[in-house]
Amino acid sequence: xxxxxxxxxxxxxxxxxxxxxxxxxxxxxxxxxxxxxxxxxxxxxxxxxxxxxxxxxxxxxxxxxxxxxxxxxxxxxxxxxxxxxxxxxxxxxxxxxxxxxxxxxxxxxxxxxxxxxxxxxxxxxxxxxxxxxxxxxxxxxxxxxxxxxxxxxxxxxxxxxxxxxxxxxxxxxxxxxxxxxxxxxxxxxxxxxxxxxxxxxxxxxxxxxxx
Amino acid sequence: xxxxxxxxxxxxxxxxxxxxxxxxxxxxxxxxxxxxxxxxxxxxxxxxxxxxxxxxxxxxxxxxxxxxxxxxxxxxxxxxxxxxxxxxxxxxxxxxxxxxxxxxxxxxxxxxxxxxxxxxxxxxxxxxxxxxxxxxxxxxxxxxxxxxxxxxxxxxxxxxxxxxxxxxxxxxxxxxxxxxxxxxxxxxxxxxxxxxxxxxxxxxxxxxxxx
Amino acid sequence: xxxxxxxxxxxxxxxxxxxxxxxxxxxxxxxxxxxxxxxxxxxxxxxxxxxxxxxxxxxxxxxxxxxxxxxxxxxxxxxxxxxxxxxxxxxxxxxxxxxxxxxxxxxxxxxxxxxxxxxxxxxxxxxxxxxxxxxxxxxxxxxxxxxxxxxxxxxxxxxxxxxxxxxxxxxxxxxxxxxxxxxxxxxxxxxxxxxxxxxxxxxxxxxxxxx
Numbered sequence: 222x223x224x225x226x227x228x229x230x231x232x233x234x235x236x237x238x239x240x241x242x243x244x245x246x247x248x249x250x251x252x253x254x255x256x257x258x259x260x261x262x263x264x265x266x267x268x269x270x271x272x273x274x275x276x277x278x279x280x281x282x283x284x285x286x287x288x289x290x291x292x293x294x295x296x297x298x299x300x301x302x303x304x305x306x307x308x309x310x311x312x313x314x315x316x317x318x319x320x321x322x323x324x325x326x327x328x329x330x331x332x333x334x335x336x337x338x339x340x341x342x343x344x345x346x347x348x349x350x351x352x353x354x355x356x357x358x359x360x361x362x363x364x365x366x367x368x369x370x371x372x373x374x375x376x377x378x379x380x381x382x383x384x385x386x387x388x389x390x391x392x393x394x395x396x397x398x399x400x401x402x403x404x405x406x407x408x409x410x411x412x413x414x415x416x417x418x419x420x421x422x423x424x425x426x427x428x429x430x431x432x
Numbered sequence: 433x434x435x436x437x438x439x440x441x442x443x444x445x446x447x448x449x450x451x452x453x454x455x456x457x458x459x460x461x462x463x464x465x466x467x468x469x470x471x472x473x474x475x476x477x478x479x480x481x482x483x484x485x486x487x488x489x490x491x492x493x494x495x496x497x498x499x500x501x502x503x504x505x506x507x508x509x510x511x512x513x514x515x516x517x518x519x520x521x522x523x524x525x526x527x528x529x530x531x532x533x534x535x536x537x538x539x540x541x542x543x544x545x546x547x548x549x550x551x552x553x554x555x556x557x558x559x560x561x562x563x564x565x566x567x568x569x570x571x572x573x574x575x576x577x578x579x580x581x582x583x584x585x586x587x588x589x590x591x592x593x594x595x596x597x598x599x600x601x602x603x604x605x606x607x608x609x610x611x612x613x614x615x616x617x618x619x620x621x622x623x624x625x626x627x628x629x630x631x632x633x634x635x636x637x638x639x640x641x642x643x
Numbered sequence: 644x645x646x647x648x649x650x651x652x653x654x655x656x657x658x659x660x661x662x663x664x665x666x667x668x669x670x671x672x673x674x675x676x677x678x679x680x681x682x683x684x685x686x687x688x689x690x691x692x693x694x695x696x697x698x699x700x701x702x703x704x705x706x707x708x709x710x711x712x713x714x715x716x717x718x719x720x721x722x723x724x725x726x727x728x729x730x731x732x733x734x735x736x737x738x739x740x741x742x743x744x745x746x747x748x749x750x751x752x753x754x755x756x757x758x759x760x761x762x763x764x765x766x767x768x769x770x771x772x773x774x775x776x777x778x779x780x781x782x783x784x785x786x787x788x789x790x791x792x793x794x795x796x797x798x799x800x801x802x803x804x805x806x807x808x809x810x811x812x813x814x815x816x817x818x819x820x821x822x823x824x825x826x827x828x829x830x831x832x833x834x835x836x837x838x839x840x841x842x843x844x845x846x847x848x849x850x851x852x853x854x
Contacts, residue, residue, distance in 0.1 A: 379738075379741065379742075379745065382745075382827075383742075383745040383746065386746055386820060386823055386827070387746045387747045387824070394820065397823075400823065401823075404823075422727075426719075426720065429709060429723070430719065
């Protein structure tokens with residue numbers, strides 16, 4: 222007890238867990254969105270937007286707590302960076318959902334579902350890892366797992382972009398405006414995958430310092 | 433006096449103020465550029481280029497001072513990051529101005545003026561905040577303000593890109609090469625808005641440490 | 644000897660040197676790739692891929708050593724950042740090589756060879772600088788040199804993109820899908836140039852702290 226200067230210290234952990242739960246919920250909705258009929262997309266995208274707003278509130282709570290807490294469980298800057306990178310993941314997901322609706326696309330290429338499926342798995346891994354942050358337990362498996370998911374996302378992304386710009390023999394080329402729209406969405410989803418890796422790298426660098 | 437090891441310490445503040453003043457001046461020119469006739473653009477873009485060169489000199493002065501100063505007013509790394517992010521803002525603005533000329537575009541979509549107007553306001557806010565860095569006064573309003581301007585810039589950016597790629601019913605679609613050119617400019621301006629947010633986040637993280 | 648807590652400490656330097664040598668080797672192959680006939684590209688791209696795999700192993704070795712070393716030659720975070728940014732350079736080079744093959748492009752615009760030539764020089768400068776990291780010798784010339792190469796790369800990149808989107812009078816415009824493909828490659832090479840600058844900036848910030 223002598224070393225516990227403030228009860229606030231441990232309050233960061235539930236907030237990181239909530240941030241990751243929001244991400245997992247948005248990833249589930251994103252999977253529903255890309256599987257839905259075009260007419261049903263707007264409603265699901267609206268739900269992703271609301272989850273992103275909830276995520277912004279959690280980020281804000283973390284920042285306020287950071288301003289009012291004297292002793293933090295790990296470096297202030299790492300708390301800041303972890304909160305920001307979790308926030309980025311949700312931002313990219315919401316941006317992808319918004320663009321799918323905004324660009325009024327018809328059928329999406331199948332590769333987009335694959336991208337979203339990898340995001341869903343990265344979200345689940347992140348959501349399971351956050352509650353272990355307090356005890357710094359089994360985090361290495363988490364970041365190795367997310368790094369390998371990012372490799373997988375990258376492979377899907379490259380193939381998808383290749384097929385889009387240089388359709389395999391026999392496929393008719395899409396019209397160029399459609400190519401541009403799909404390319405934007407595919408790139409935004411890839412940015413979400415990269416952002417998961419940044420979260421994992423931040424956790425890794427926290428763990429390295431604590432070791 | 434006993435605690436003042438070197439008179440250099442305070443010399444950083446006027447440099448950050450000058451960096452922000454250059455940004456405000458470039459933002460004003462950018463507003464003139466997007467309002468000008470195509471034939472008058474090159475001359476204004478040249479002025480933005482000169483302001484960017486002046487900005488590079490200020491960045492260089494900050495880095496040299498950082499190398500030769502023993503006691504800095506805040507973390508060396510934060511000085512480095514603040515100087516770099518101010519430099520980035522000006523780089524993106526110059527890049528946008530250069531592209532508008534280089535791509536020989538005719539009339540620009542109205543949304544581009546809106547983007548530039550938000551940049552102008554972010555530049556004014558940054559320019560007013562920098563002189564308050566020394567006393568760490570009223571900085572929270574500044575970063576909240578810039579964050580909300582970035583939200584505004586983001587909304588304009590999304591709408592602009594949506595209208596460009598999926599023109600509202602009734603509008604004739606632009607030819608695809610024009611779409612690509614406008615998209616590049618719109619994205620570069622959005623990067624400038626993001627860079628303002630990075631400046632604000634850096635100031636926030638300095639203030640958090642000092643608190 | 645009293646101050647040498649562990650013999651591992653110096654083991655980081657050869658790893659950074661190896662990372663930079665891999666980059667130099669990939670840059671040489673990339674130059675061969677853009678000079679080769681389309682039919683000979685896949686084989687060279689495969690070699691770049693293998694070099695990138697070798698680079699990943701070096702990055703991994705650095706991270707493992709970071710986890711198991713008590714006293715590091717400079718800040719843990721800087722070691723982490725230097726390793727990551729060297730890794731990024733090689734990633735972008737491999738991505739560019741992969742895209743040139745994947746998009747099945749015919750003759751490449753001449754400007755792409757210029758971009759790769761600048762990368763080759765940045766790679767050589769980086770490869771020569773890494774062995775000097777241990778003695779912190781002549782590093783300033785290195786980072787000034789790389790920063791000026793990045794300026795050069797930026798100028799080539801802008802001209803190339805300008806010619807692509809707004810062909811000089813008299814040139815026939817490329818078809819838009821080809822424009823998109825070339826644009827992706829040109830942008831990826833520019834990202835490699837930026838990543839070299841990040842490596843140089845990281846070295847600069849290490850040197851600033853050590854000074």
